[in-house]
Amino acid sequence: MLSHMREIIITGASRGIGRALALELGQRTDTRLFLIARDAAKLEDVAAHCRDARIFAADLSSATRATVLGAELAALIQPGAILVHNAGLWPARRELTADGFERAYAVNHAGPSALQSPLLAADKLSRVMVISAGMIAAGKFDPERTPSGRDFSAFRTYASTKRHFAETTRALSAEYPSVDFLVLHPGVVRTDLGARPGVFGKFIDFVKRRWESPEKCAARLSRILELPRWSAPGQAVWYFQEKPSSWPV
Numbered sequence: 001m002l003s004h005m006r007e008i009i010i011t012g013a014s015r016g017i018g019r020a021l022a023l024e025l026g027q028r029t030d031t032r033l034f035l036i037a038r039d040a041a042k043l044e045d046v047a048a049h050c051r052d053a054r055i056f057a058a059d060l061s062s063a064t065r066a067t068v069l070g071a072e073l074a075a076l077i078q079p080g081a082i083l084v085h086n087a088g089l090w091p092a093r094r095e096l097t098a099d100g101f102e103r104a105y106a107v108n109h110a111g112p113s114a115l116q117s118p119l120l121a122a123d124k125l126s127r128v129m130v131i132s133a134g135m136i137a138a139g140k141f142d143p144e145r146t147p148s149g150r151d152f153s154a155f156r157t158y159a160s161t162k163r164h165f166a167e168t169t170r171a172l173s174a175e176y177p178s179v180d181f182l183v184l185h186p187g188v189v190r191t192d193l194g195a196r197p198g199v200f201g202k203f204i205d206f207v208k209r210r211w212e213s214p215e216k217c218a219a220r221l222s223r224i225l226e227l228p229r230w231s232a233p234g235q236a237v238w239y240f241q242e243k244p245s246s247w248p249v
Contacts, residue, residue, distance in 0.1 A: 009034040012087030020218035026050025060111030067113035070118035080126040094152040102149025109162035127180040134185040137248035139163030173236040181236035189217045
């Protein structure tokens with residue numbers, strides 16, 4: 001019976017934190033996973049190591065594709081599902097999508113918003129976890145410039161677009177008080193986010209060796225998912241790793 005299964009949607013599930021979290025949760029007999037990422041082959045590899053997982057190869061930089069996928073998932077899942085927003089992009093250069101959005105804005109805000117909209121409208125979600133970043137405190141969202149990248153910065157654009165989605169989530173929580181929302185800084189994790197070519201890229205890779213593994217972060221996220229409640233109805237709290245903290249914005 002589907003009713004006893006915990007259903008969890010994870011974006012960016014083919015690598016890094018998303019992959020590690022899928023592998024962590026995928027060993028549970030009471031959990032069904034819906035895994036989203038661009039790379040179908042990598043998703044298939046992750047799913048092969050999970051007990052019960054379905055994969056959806058989709059590029060969330062397309063708001064249209066994200067909306068269609070959200071509607072598809074809304075027709076598949078049972079009420080009470082959990083959505084984990086993990087997909088993210090730290091761009092090295094300004095690049096526009098077919099929708100006219102700067103790609104980091106599309107991946108970090110427009111795509112996730114489009115994906116969850118049909119799921120919320122269909123009342124299929126009980127919880128929404130947004131894997132954000134502590135550096136959103138350095139972000140500055142400009143509604144006239146940031147979506148198209150006219151204020152692009154190889155550093156600040158990531159922080160600004162992640163900040164905007166965090167702020168959007170706080171506002172959204174008031175519209176959906178029955179949904180438990182959480183936005184968190186997952187830790188300083190050793191992934192390929194923000195990878196760069198050349199000498200600078202090699203330096204970053206060297207520094208990352210001291211950072212936390214995706215598997216350790218995934219274990220923490222799994223524990224957070226087991227908590228009975230994150231936020232009061234109509235609110236979204238901020239966690240620094242595993243602890244409720246003051247919002248950085």
